[in-house]
Amino acid sequence: MYTNHMHLEFDSKSENERFARVTAAAFATQLDPIMEEISDIKTAISEAVTNAIVHGYEGGEGTIYLDGEIKDREIMFVVRDEGVGITDVKKAMEPLFTTKPEEERAGMGFMFMEAFMDDLQVESEPGKGTAVIMTKKIAER
Amino acid sequence: MQQDETMYIMEDGILVVNLAKELDHHNAMGIGKRVDSYIIREGVRQVIFDFSRTGFMDSSGIGVIMGRQKIMESIRGKIYVRNMGKEIQRIFLISGLHKLVEKETESEMK
Numbered sequence: 001m002y003t004n005h006m007h008l009e010f011d012s013k014s015e016n017e018r019f020a021r022v023t024a025a026a027f028a029t030q031l032d033p034i035m036e037e038i039s040d041i042k043t044a045i046s047e048a049v050t051n052a053i054v055h056g057y058e059g060g061e062g063t064i065y066l067d068g069e070i071k072d073r074e075i076m077f078v079v080r081d082e083g084v085g086i087t088d089v090k091k092a093m094e095p096l097f098t099t100k101p102e103e104e105r106a107g108m109g110f111m112f113m114e115a116f117m118d119d120l121q122v123e124s125e126p127g128k129g130t131a132v133i134m135t136k137k138i139a140e141r
Numbered sequence: 142m143q144q145d146e147t148m149y150i151m152e153d154g155i156l157v158v159n160l161a162k163e164l165d166h167h168n169a170m171g172i173g174k175r176v177d178s179y180i181i182r183e184g185v186r187q188v189i190f191d192f193s194r195t196g197f198m199d200s201s202g203i204g205v206i207m208g209r210q211k212i213m214e215s216i217r218g219k220i221y222v223r224n225m226g227k228e229i230q231r232i233f234l235i236s237g238l239h240k241l242v243e244k245e246t247e248s249e250m251k
């Protein structure tokens with residue numbers, strides 16, 4: 001089985017949202033994905049990193065960890081922070097769009113991650129941090 | 142580099158927001174504030190978001206459009222979107238924003 005791994009650490013700064021998604025997309029290119037799959041990965045990573053910055057570290061200082069792992073045609077990304085954590089993960093994952101349309105934060109972060117990746121797991125502990133684990137299968141062509 | 146950033150053009154009282162190449166949390170807030178200042182200071186009641194240069198947008202971009210939509214609704218203004226590529230259209234579809242925001246067609250505006 002073909003495997004490959006990458007690890008990245010960066011400051012919790014909005015400037016790094018682009019850096020993280022572009023890096024993740026570049027790592028995925030070895031699976032020869034189509035444009036749409038690259039775009040899916042970029043969006044999902046952008047959402048997870050934005051959540052870590054905005055909610056995990058609440059706009060303050062911190063380190064965000066991005067891991068990428070390839071196993072054959074499957075790519076997994078883990079976006080982890082050591083921020084405030086989420087008390088009720090299930091509730092946080094509910095799409096807020098219809099129930100509570102916030103002014104600036106659309107409440108669609110997890111919804112987008114779910115829509116653009118094949119699998120989404122969220123592990124969180126209040127006071128310890130949050131890990132978002134996303135997997136996507138890249139079709140063979 | 143400036144070519145990559147959002148540009149604001151007034152055309153016959155209509156604000157055209159020529160959006161940046163990429164729209165994320167990092168630049169979304171600034172765009173919202175800038176559009177709001179046009180609404181408040183210049184009395185703009187029609188805003189067109191032009192996506193012709195935009196190849197990436199995440200839910201932060203959706204937040205900005207939704208926020209402006211809400212403001213415009215309350216002051217009887219209107220927002221339009223135009224020139225969306227495939228990637229952006231997908232984001233609109235998944236977020237449900239396509240049901241809230243009108244696509245601008247040339248005949249309607251003039």
